[in-house]
Amino acid sequence: MTNVVRSLAVLLLSTCLPTASIAAAPPTGSRSSAQDDGQWSMPAKDYAATRYSALTQITRTNARSLHPVWTFSTGVLGGHEGQPLVVDNTMYVVTPWPNVLYAFDLGKEGYPLRWKYRPAVSPNAIGIACCDSVNRGAFYSEGRIFYNLLDGHTVAVDAKSGRELWKTEVADNAAGETVTMAPLVVKDRVIVGASGGEFGIYGWLKALDAASGKIVWTARNIGPDAGMLIHPDTFKPPYAQGADQGAASWANDAWKTGGAPVWGWLSYDPELDLVYYGTGNPSPYNSEQRVGDNKWSNSVLARRPADGALIWAYQFTPHDNWDYDSTGAMVLAEVKVEGRAVKALVHFDKNGFQYALDRATGKLLNATPFVPVNWATSVDLHSGKPVLDPTRQTGASKGNVHNICPSLEGGVSPASPPAYSPHLGWFFTSTNNFCMDYAATRATYLKGTPYMSVNSPYIAGPGGHLGALVAWDAGAGKKVWQIDEPFPSWSGVLATAGDVVFYGTLDGWFKSVDATTGKVLSKFKVGSGVVGNPITFRGADGKQYVAVFAGVGGDWALLSGDMRSDDPADVRVPLEMMKQIARHTSQGGMVWMFGL
Amino acid sequence: MSATPNWAIRLATCCVLVTSCARHDAAPTAAASAPPGIQYEAHVQAGGRPSTGAELNNPLHGNPAAARDGAALFVAMNCDGCHGGDGSGWVGPSLADGRWRYGGADAEVFSSIYFGRPKGMPAFGGTVGTTGIWSIVTYLQSLAPPANVATESFED
Numbered sequence: 164m165t166n167v168v169r170s171l172a173v174l175l176l177s178t179c180l181p182t183a184s185i186a187a188a189p190p191t192g193s194r195s196s197a198q199d200d201g202q203w204s205m206p207a208k209d210y211a212a213t214r215y216s217a218l219t220q221i222t223r224t225n226a227r228s229l230h231p232v233w234t235f236s237t238g239v240l241g242g243h244e245g246q247p248l249v250v251d252n253t254m255y256v257v258t259p260w261p262n263v264l265y266a267f268d269l270g271k272e273g274y275p276l277r278w279k280y281r282p283a284v285s286p287n288a289i290g291i292a293c294c295d296s297v298n299r300g301a302f303y304s305e306g307r308i309f310y311n312l313l314d315g316h317t318v319a320v321d322a323k324s325g326r327e328l329w330k331t332e333v334a335d336n337a338a339g340e341t342v343t344m345a346p347l348v349v350k351d352r353v354i355v356g357a358s359g360g361e362f363g364i365y366g367w368l369k370a371l372d373a374a375s376g377k378i379v380w381t382a383r384n385i386g387p388d389a390g391m392l393i394h395p396d397t398f399k400p401p402y403a404q405g406a407d408q409g410a411a412s413w414a415n416d417a418w419k420t421g422g423a424p425v426w427g428w429l430s431y432d433p434e435l436d437l438v439y440y441g442t443g444n445p446s447p448y449n450s451e452q453r454v455g456d457n458k459w460s461n462s463v464l465a466r467r468p469a470d471g472a473l474i475w476a477y478q479f480t481p482h483d484n485w486d487y488d489s490t491g492a493m494v495l496a497e498v499k500v501e502g503r504a505v506k507a508l509v510h511f512d513k514n515g516f517q518y519a520l521d522r523a524t525g526k527l528l529n530a531t532p533f534v535p536v537n538w539a540t541s542v543d544l545h546s547g548k549p550v551l552d553p554t555r556q557t558g559a560s561k562g563n564v565h566n567i568c569p570s571l572e573g574g575v576s577p578a579s580p581p582a583y584s585p586h587l588g589w590f591f592t593s594t595n596n597f598c599m600d601y602a603a604t605r606a607t608y609l610k611g612t613p614y615m616s617v618n619s620p621y622i623a624g625p626g627g628h629l630g631a632l633v634a635w636d637a638g639a640g641k642k643v644w645q646i647d648e649p650f651p652s653w654s655g656v657l658a659t660a661g662d663v664v665f666y667g668t669l670d671g672w673f674k675s676v677d678a679t680t681g682k683v684l685s686k687f688k689v690g691s692g693v694v695g696n697p698i699t700f701r702g703a704d705g706k707q708y709v710a711v712f713a714g715v716g717g718d719w720a721l722l723s724g725d726m727r728s729d730d731p732a733d734v735r736v737p738l739e740m741m742k743q744i745a746r747h748t749s750q751g752g753m754v755w756m757f758g759l
Numbered sequence: 760m761s762a763t764p765n766w767a768i769r770l771a772t773c774c775v776l777v778t779s780c781a782r783h784d785a786a787p788t789a790a791a792s793a794p795p796g797i798q799y800e801a802h803v804q805a806g807g808r809p810s811t812g813a814e815l816n817n818p819l820h821g822n823p824a825a826a827r828d829g830a831a832l833f834v835a836m837n838c839d840g841c842h843g844g845d846g847s848g849w850v851g852p853s854l855a856d857g858r859w860r861y862g863g864a865d866a867e868v869f870s871s872i873y874f875g876r877p878k879g880m881p882a883f884g885g886t887v888g889t890t891g892i893w894s895i896v897t898y899l900q901s902l903a904p905p906a907n908v909a910t911e912s913f914e915d
Contacts, residue, residue: 286878287878290878290879290881291879292850294850606837613837614840615837616834618844730860732856732860733848734858734908735848735856736905737911745913
């Protein structure tokens with residue numbers, strides 16, 4: 164972090180803090196440490212997806228003495244995205260494929276296992292998952308753990324005994340579908356979606372009955388209204404109007420293999436009774452095979468959990484031709500836009516813009532680049548559409564289009580969810596600093612095989628760093644502070660009421676940071692790169708702990724080429740721009756716990 | 760996805776390789792015994808014994824035109840979507856490092872493509888056909904492994 168940025172942060176703090184804290188009440192009302200249950204029962208801590216804990220034992224002044232208190236090897240080498248859960252002095256950990264579920268007894272010395280659950284899961288799914296055999300975590304509800312298996316099943320497991328309650332096939336591997344996302348449980352609905360934007364799936368969201376596992380409804384993300392569960396009397400999109408937009412905005416019925424997967428995060432507003440989720444890229448990457456806006460790929464969709472009815476939708480990147488998935492978190496926060504406190508949905512998109520929408524209507528409040536962006540110059544607040552740079556549009560007939568920012572890894576990966584501190588009114592997010600060339604060619608649809616057809620080498624973005632942790636004021640659309648990282652930043656973020664922010668790095672550092680200034684307070688080398696999301700909880704001894712996975716994986720592990728050591732028949736040339744990464748990390752899944 | 764170097768350059772390299780590298784599938788010691796059977800994952804062996812048959816050899820080995828066809832098929836059949844541009848590796852293993860999970864002999868590479876392999880390699884026998892698969896095998900055999908596969912040094 165530069166001194167200039169730091170002094171700006173101090174200035175902002177001294178002038179803005181009182182108003183920020185008034186404007187920043189989270190949807191569930193204000194919190195204090197006493198009100199926090201000290202648990203972490205759902206992927207993002209709360210339905211608003213804030214990844215914010217009101218625990219205050221760990222503070223800006225004592226965080227420097229944080230140290231490891233416990234570790235456990237998961238025995239799995241895939242990318243450890245996602246996060247543990249902690250409920251009733253038990254920690255639940257889902258591994259990447261083969262999707263083992265561990266339950267640790269936090270009341271006993273050494274935290275031994277209460278049980279482990281090893282589902283039958285097909286190894287064939289590994290090759291159908293586009294980008295490593297990752298899993299983004301579980302959801303606890305009423306004595307049950309719900310999570311997804313890579314081979315397209317959702318399971319419910321009894322939290323006390325580890326006994327499987329039900330197992331339902333939700334996705335079709337043969338059609339290129341896998342499941343990597345963490346479910347969201349609302350009332351008696353377990354809501355799940357499929358990955359496969361690189362395989363030409365017909366993307367969907369499904370709700371299962373929590374008691375039986377029976378599929379209650381299936382809502383397509385693209386295609387005709389009937390499949391999308393759109394009813395003319397209740398569907399009120401803020402901009403685009405008309406019937407069957409999900410089909411009409413695709414020439415030649417290309418929606419049938421149009422992708423729009425769901426591999427990120429879901430959030431829920433209990434007052435509005437709306438579930439929010441982002442859809443991924445349209446298939447294939449060559450946009451000339453799907454002329455039109457390609458609704459509702461790269462969009463946020465708001466649905467009623469009871470029947471799945473689509474209430475509104477907003478498309479961040481119409482006619483995506485850069486692989487800018489919108490599967491990143493939709494954080495529900497009250498932000499101050501031009502002096503007015505709004506119940507907003509805040510989203511950091513792969514396309515490099517931070518968006519704030521009115522979460523009741525989907526109307527756009529603001530959109531500001533949070534990393535270097537050149538595919539669009541701005542987003543028009545009146546129409547909700549990006550103002551495109553015509554020289555950065557891609558397609559097979561355009562050949563190799565150079566220097567598009569951000570790269571298709573995104574200004575931030577949707578796998579790396581941000582945190583929001585209602586106390587400070589700021590967001591904290593990982594970022595990637597890359598641009599790309601993009602040469603699309605004609606793609607052939609072969610069921611169950613990749614449906615992409617692009618060659619897109621990356622170029623380091625400006626500034627000499629490949630990633631960063633950024634503190635961000637979403638109401639004003641302004642950066643507060645930034646910590647540069649030598650490698651892309653692929654970890655989620657945790658914020659606490661002690662004004663400490665936690666994140667991990669691709670080269671294997673776990674860091675605590677002063678949320679108000681961006682000063683690193685402590686760091687520890689955890690053995691493998693961090694692509695998971697830190698959590699915090701109150702232990703059986705009443706003390707506050709922080710837990711995170713180490714275990715590098717996902718896109719950068721695949722791209723770097725040289726992070727793996729387990730397969731003597733797979734020895735790759737290292738990626739030129741990240742030649743040093745394998746010096747600092749190799750694969751290996753570990754759960755780490757830190758305390759004071 | 761990583762950059763795709765011009766395959767034509769690789770092809771030029773491969774022609775040199777084909778003429779200079781001895782092939783290892785001549786089975787010099789097997790002359791006296793029965794021909795080895797063709798085995799694959801799902802094959803049910805009568806009496807637990809492999810059936811006898813001729814050894815599978817690549818009829819297109821070293822044929823530059825076949826390697827070009829194979830390179831085109833490698834893209835057209837979406838192989839590059841998992842194995843990366845030029846077979847350099849992605850979610851599927853690298854096919855350009857001279858190392859083979861299931862063996863690099865003609866018959867072994869052919870079988871991997873024809874019948875598929877665990878962890879998600881689809882069976883392409885029904886869609887690509889025998890000649891197409893031999894073209895892909897020829898292309899993969901044409902990829903020259905990097906000079907020093909085993910050691911990666913981080914010191915300047």
